[in-house]
Amino acid sequence: MAVEEKMLQQQQTVSMIDRLAANAAQAATEFRSFTQEMVDEIVKQMAIVALENHDKFARMAVEETNRGLYEDKITKNMFATEMIYHTLRTLKTVGIISENNHEGSYEIAEPVGVIAALVPVTNPTSTVIYKSLISMKTRNPIIFSFHPVSQKSGRFTAALLREAAVRAGAPENCIQWLETTTLDGINMLMKHPKVSLILATGGSGMVKAAYSSGKPAIGVGPGNVPCYFEKTANIKSSVQDLIMSKTYDNGMICASEQALIIDKEIYTEVITEMIANHCYFLNEEERKQLEKVAIKEETRFLNPMIVGLPAFKIAQMAGIEVPFDTKVLVVELEGVGPKYPLSCEKLSPVLACYKANSTEEALNLAEAILEYGGLGHTASIHTANDQIVEQYAMRMRAGRILINTPSAQGATGNVYNDLLPTLTLGTGTYGGNSVSVNVGAMHLLNIKKVAKRNNNAQILRTPPQIYYRKNSVQALEIIPDIKKAFIVTSPSSVKNGYVDKVLHFLTKRPDFVHYEVFSEVEPDPSIETVMAGAELMRHAKPNMIIALGGGSVLDAAKAMWLFYEDSEANFNTLKLKTLNPRKRVVTYPKLREKAKFIAIPTTSGTGSEVTSFAVITDKKANIKYPLSDPELLPDVAIIDPQFSMTVPKEITADTGMDVLTHALEAFVSVVANDFTDGQIIKAIQLVFKYLPRAYRDGSDELAREKMHYASTIAGLAFNNAYLGINHSLAHAVGAEFNIAHGRANAIFLPLVIRFNAVKPTKFTPFAGYEYYKADKRYAELAKMLELPARTTEEGIESLIEAVINLARELDMPLSVEECRVSQPVYESKITEMALHAVHDPDTNVNPKRPLTRELMEILRQAYKGV
Numbered sequence: 001m002a003v004e005e006k007m008l009q010q011q012q013t014v015s016m017i018d019r020l021a022a023n024a025a026q027a028a029t030e031f032r033s034f035t036q037e038m039v040d041e042i043v044k045q046m047a048i049v050a051l052e053n054h055d056k057f058a059r060m061a062v063e064e065t066n067r068g069l070y071e072d073k074i075t076k077n078m079f080a081t082e083m084i085y086h087t088l089r090t091l092k093t094v095g096i097i098s099e100n101n102h103e104g105s106y107e108i109a110e111p112v113g114v115i116a117a118l119v120p121v122t123n124p125t126s127t128v129i130y131k132s133l134i135s136m137k138t139r140n141p142i143i144f145s146f147h148p149v150s151q152k153s154g155r156f157t158a159a160l161l162r163e164a165a166v167r168a169g170a171p172e173n174c175i176q177w178l179e180t181t182t183l184d185g186i187n188m189l190m191k192h193p194k195v196s197l198i199l200a201t202g203g204s205g206m207v208k209a210a211y212s213s214g215k216p217a218i219g220v221g222p223g224n225v226p227c228y229f230e231k232t233a234n235i236k237s238s239v240q241d242l243i244m245s246k247t248y249d250n251g252m253i254c255a256s257e258q259a260l261i262i263d264k265e266i267y268t269e270v271i272t273e274m275i276a277n278h279c280y281f282l283n284e285e286e287r288k289q290l291e292k293v294a295i296k297e298e299t300r301f302l303n304p305m306i307v308g309l310p311a312f313k314i315a316q317m318a319g320i321e322v323p324f325d326t327k328v329l330v331v332e333l334e335g336v337g338p339k340y341p342l343s344c345e346k347l348s349p350v351l352a353c354y355k356a357n358s359t360e361e362a363l364n365l366a367e368a369i370l371e372y373g374g375l376g377h378t379a380s381i382h383t384a385n386d387q388i389v390e391q392y393a394m395r396m397r398a399g400r401i402l403i404n405t406p407s408a409q410g411a412t413g414n415v416y417n418d419l420l421p422t423l424t425l426g427t428g429t430y431g432g433n434s435v436s437v438n439v440g441a442m443h444l445l446n447i448k449k450v451a452k453r454n455n456n457a458q459i460l461r462t463p464p465q466i467y468y469r470k471n472s473v474q475a476l477e478i479i480p481d482i483k484k485a486f487i488v489t490s491p492s493s494v495k496n497g498y499v500d501k502v503l504h505f506l507t508k509r510p511d512f513v514h515y516e517v518f519s520e521v522e523p524d525p526s527i528e529t530v531m532a533g534a535e536l537m538r539h540a541k542p543n544m545i546i547a548l549g550g551g552s553v554l555d556a557a558k559a560m561w562l563f564y565e566d567s568e569a570n571f572n573t574l575k576l577k578t579l580n581p582r583k584r585v586v587t588y589p590k591l592r593e594k595a596k597f598i599a600i601p602t603t604s605g606t607g608s609e610v611t612s613f614a615v616i617t618d619k620k621a622n623i624k625y626p627l628s629d630p631e632l633l634p635d636v637a638i639i640d641p642q643f644s645m646t647v648p649k650e651i652t653a654d655t656g657m658d659v660l661t662h663a664l665e666a667f668v669s670v671v672a673n674d675f676t677d678g679q680i681i682k683a684i685q686l687v688f689k690y691l692p693r694a695y696r697d698g699s700d701e702l703a704r705e706k707m708h709y710a711s712t713i714a715g716l717a718f719n720n721a722y723l724g725i726n727h728s729l730a731h732a733v734g735a736e737f738n739i740a741h742g743r744a745n746a747i748f749l750p751l752v753i754r755f756n757a758v759k760p761t762k763f764t765p766f767a768g769y770e771y772y773k774a775d776k777r778y779a780e781l782a783k784m785l786e787l788p789a790r791t792t793e794e795g796i797e798s799l800i801e802a803v804i805n806l807a808r809e810l811d812m813p814l815s816v817e818e819c820r821v822s823q824p825v826y827e828s829k830i831t832e833m834a835l836h837a838v839h840d841p842d843t844n845v846n847p848k849r850p851l852t853r854e855l856m857e858i859l860r861q862a863y864k865g866v
Ligand SMILES: [Fe+2]
Pocket: 606, 658, 662, 727, 741
């Protein structure tokens, strides 16, 4: 071809493709306003026309391509019309297609846009029917490229369907096709900017070209279907299925059986049955003759010349004499791959056959067949053994595994199973495809998910029983089911006689109670202490753990409980951060299988007796790890103020400020809620009123009692509303410089209130938190405490001042400097401490999401304090 002629032809192709694409784009615009009813009517009219003409289509396809069988083409066209239409009839493809009113979401279906569709020679008319129906149902204009050998039948089918569609109201150019098919033309079409999706059914070259176009593509790759006759197979029906499938349209379904693998136990019987049904087994000489005709020498793969020809004709071409009524030519092979050329896909009534000496050998062969050009497509098995089915299904890398089914009819769906009826079979990534299932209308839709804001359910957790008032420890006499008690405590509780008090009421129970005491919990309990306690519990086998002490004791006892219940539990994974404990990666062990838990606080601070938290310290790394899970919530809390009477002055102040910090943080956290607000306000009122009294006079019973309650009330609140960065920073500084928890909290409290009261650099995401309001909340609190709060700013300042005044009244340090920490050492640790605070779970619920530099700034300010 002269250069000029070639250029002219190319220009013509370009303008043809441009014109088709522009028409299609116009049709796509028109389609957007079509309703479901309009689309359904169009598809129905198309299906009727396809039905009326299915015989004509079949005849034309065979006459034009000289391949396949007229009677089977009829079936294929009927299948592509009736079965496909049946699945489309009630399918929603326009507008809202599904609704979830309960969770506030719905889905809207939209067209994908202009589709470029490739049609193979094997199904020249049925594929046109199928693709036209699914694209019209989804309001997508389609441009066909027919196989060069089947142009006429393709055009004829597409034209009749377009006519029917347009008559029923579809846009003028909803179905179009390339006037002539050239490789250049197809490539241009697939890459055209107005084309949105490629629907490619064809050989591997076509599919590869589709994926290389840079457009989203759905394609079907080639098959090389292994069919395993396992020794328990029903031989008569299996052979019939095999022949029916293998001869369907003269073998032109890519899902038909390409290699038969027969267990040695039934080999002779199967072959006898096959021969009786006109299968012809070739001898060695004949095999070589067939190979010459069926396989291209240069590629070692199938010669397209034989595709879809009857067995007799193929034999004739190979110079092999076979009876005229021969249905399938069978070649017995020893292996798979280029050395055994007939082990590839043959798309004709030629079948490879193997004898397997074991199940394992059969599975290996089937895998090798798939590997040799059929990955992702289809594999079939005939057997009565479900275990072998499972083995086969697990091992075969195929999108469809068909059991006791003619493979061709089975894979295309609906007739023998519930697979989606289709003429395009996805092969997944095994076959270089984007889908692995049977392709249908749903693959031609863009689904828009409309999701309304939906809050997760929030839960309030409280121990089932809380005893309170002076002497409420006597409840130990009546709490059910204490047989073996394990008391976790500290040396001071032993010294103060508190342990004796507990034992007194245990011994008053009608039945004898065994008990053991572990009294070595130190302040800021270590992992080692926890493990030692858990080990003792494992020997003592208690059914009730009684934690008697301050926050450290209660926390240590909770952790011991956890490792007692599950000795396999791993601290390193349990301590890992979580955004939502309900969705955490590592599940906490289920507690209460061995023992329940009673918490008796002897200080008024942590609220641990009513919370699901426990802080354990890694002493080597100077890090405090907050364990947190609803499982850790005690079963019983005994709030007996008599145990708090001996708390030293300094600790009364520290723990009291911890209570105040719990309440203030829980009040502004993003999880703060109406249920906890009331508790918090009461707790804060109690602290401001009674903490100075308890500090000044430790024997003031009323002040001690009220502070003991305030601690528990604040605990109940923050167990459900959580804390914030005040605690994150206090954890970091406390661990690094060994500053008591409450004291560290108090240093940060004025600074954190001031930080939180300024609009955030970053907001904290939480569905239940509608907008930032920490500033207003502080002011609201100030008002409730009857502090000056005419404006928000005044309220915030009044609250900060009240906190500072309280701390001063308690003689508390309000700076890190006052805790005797050297400035250079402190400065050198600021980055590290800020990072610990960033990772602290309490940071997640702070009303502002702090940046690391902002935390560093607060840490810097804390050195000199307020
Ligand atoms: Fe705390």
